[in-house]
Amino acid sequence: MTLSRRTVITGAAALSIGACQSVPMPVAAQVYPSVGRIVRDDPALDRLIAPDARIEKLAEGFTWSEGPVWIADGGYLLFSDVPQNRIHRWSEADGAAVFLAPSGYDGPDPSGFREPGSNGLIAGPAGSILMADHGNRAIARVDLATRAKTLLATRYGGKRFNSPNDLVQARSGAIFFTDPPYGLKDMNESPLKEQPHNGVYRLDPDGTVTLLVDDLTFPNGVALSPDQRTLYVAQSDPARAVIMAYDLGADGQVSGGRVLRDFTATVGASAPGLPDGLAVDAEGHLFATGSGGVHVLTPEGRSLGRIDTGTAAANCKFGGEDGRTLFITSGPFLARLRTRTRG
Numbered sequence: 001m002t003l004s005r006r007t008v009i010t011g012a013a014a015l016s017i018g019a020c021q022s023v024p025m026p027v028a029a030q031v032y033p034s035v036g037r038i039v040r041d042d043p044a045l046d047r048l049i050a051p052d053a054r055i056e057k058l059a060e061g062f063t064w065s066e067g068p069v070w071i072a073d074g075g076y077l078l079f080s081d082v083p084q085n086r087i088h089r090w091s092e093a094d095g096a097a098v099f100l101a102p103s104g105y106d107g108p109d110p111s112g113f114r115e116p117g118s119n120g121l122i123a124g125p126a127g128s129i130l131m132a133d134h135g136n137r138a139i140a141r142v143d144l145a146t147r148a149k150t151l152l153a154t155r156y157g158g159k160r161f162n163s164p165n166d167l168v169q170a171r172s173g174a175i176f177f178t179d180p181p182y183g184l185k186d187m188n189e190s191p192l193k194e195q196p197h198n199g200v201y202r203l204d205p206d207g208t209v210t211l212l213v214d215d216l217t218f219p220n221g222v223a224l225s226p227d228q229r230t231l232y233v234a235q236s237d238p239a240r241a242v243i244m245a246y247d248l249g250a251d252g253q254v255s256g257g258r259v260l261r262d263f264t265a266t267v268g269a270s271a272p273g274l275p276d277g278l279a280v281d282a283e284g285h286l287f288a289t290g291s292g293g294v295h296v297l298t299p300e301g302r303s304l305g306r307i308d309t310g311t312a313a314a315n316c317k318f319g320g321e322d323g324r325t326l327f328i329t330s331g332p333f334l335a336r337l338r339t340r341t342r343g
Contacts, residue, residue: 030092032056035335036293036309045296045305048285048341055309058334059096062088065329066277067121067166069129070319071144077319078121079329082134082183085110085117090334100147104183105135112192113163114185120166120177120221120277120315130175132164134183139164139175139203156201156209159194166221166277166315170228173205174252176212178219178233200233202252212254216244221289221315223278224248225299232260234275234288238267241275243288243301260301266291277315279326281341287326289313294328309335318343 036055040046065088068079076091078099089099103118110116116135124130124141130152133140137160138151152175154160163183169175180198184190188198200213200222213219213233221234231246231254241263246254263275271292279287284299293308294316307313309330316328323342328335 032058035333036307038337039293039306039308040304041306042302042304048281048296048304049307049337049339053337053339055307055328055335055337058336059088059090060333062332062334064115064314064331065334066119066314067132068315068317068319068327068329068334069121069123070317070327071123071129072319073127074144075321077327077334078129079327079334080118080121080131082115082117082119085135087118087121088334096334100142102135103131104133110135112185112190113183114187115163115183119164119183122167122169124169130167130169132167132177134163134165137161137163137183139167139177153203153207153209156195156199156211160192162193162195162198165219168222168224170224170252172252175203176222176224176231177201177203178222180218180220180236182218200231200254204252210252213246213257220275221277223280223286225280226282226284230299232278232280232286232288234278234290236274236276238264238274240264241267241291243275243278243286243290243297245301260286261288261290261295261297261303263290263295273312273314276313277317277329279316279318279343281318281339281343283341285341287316289315294326307337309333 034054035057062081063083066080085102087100087103090096105116118131120132138154141150161179162181165178167177181187197214202210218237220236223232231248233244243261245260247256276289286297288295296304311331313330326337
């Protein structure tokens, strides 16, 4: 009898060829390199992130990775590379590959754009994602099977958006999104800029667009509390690097804007990054990208600790089969961290 590497002889099978049993050997799990460190400001972080948790680098080679979204029906992650105008797909089985290119602007002259691709991505209606589309200056829906794109909103007050950046959808179906000028070459000075402000908006299911906030300089990441009574907005302005919290009424209007966390004093080369993408766990803790990585905050804004990937972190979202994996788009690479909490 010839034994292959995948054949195991056990018990009485060793005495008789007729009793031998061929059993597949388990395939070793992929081992990813560890990066960065976890900084613990409060022992309460241990309840959310185990003391021996590792930050794993899953894929690299991107210009500016952004907007991760877990696709439960398929078991894979999608994320943007905004300057390269691509969406990438990552799975444990297949690694990273281009999923959609171009992901944003597909016209003849991209010279007016600083970042022409898609940015924030979220799960949409069955079999689709919703995206903040820098290049088309729109909120869009993409069918995952056909890659066909539908623009849902491109204007407010008859004027084109700057470059929608991030989005979140409420249970009502309303989409809240931010519109800084990051996609445009020369940003606020771009001749393509039509809006007088860099706003935060609500897109209702009937297509109505409402301006909610017009006094932030660079609104960026956006998220909702689990009870959907608080809207969080990150402002990526180094002169006022803050996470804002707004009371959200049943009518979708905001009030009571307040600074939840101010990172301005820590912005600098030793702590790369600015307030950007946000994720919220089931208990209301914020996982907020900012100076020095992903900050873990209580709903009141108190710091429990920081996930430092070693470079500027743009965004993060929960996913994986059990919803307990935090995926982090960290500049040139994609990372993940297993947690004890759930998105």
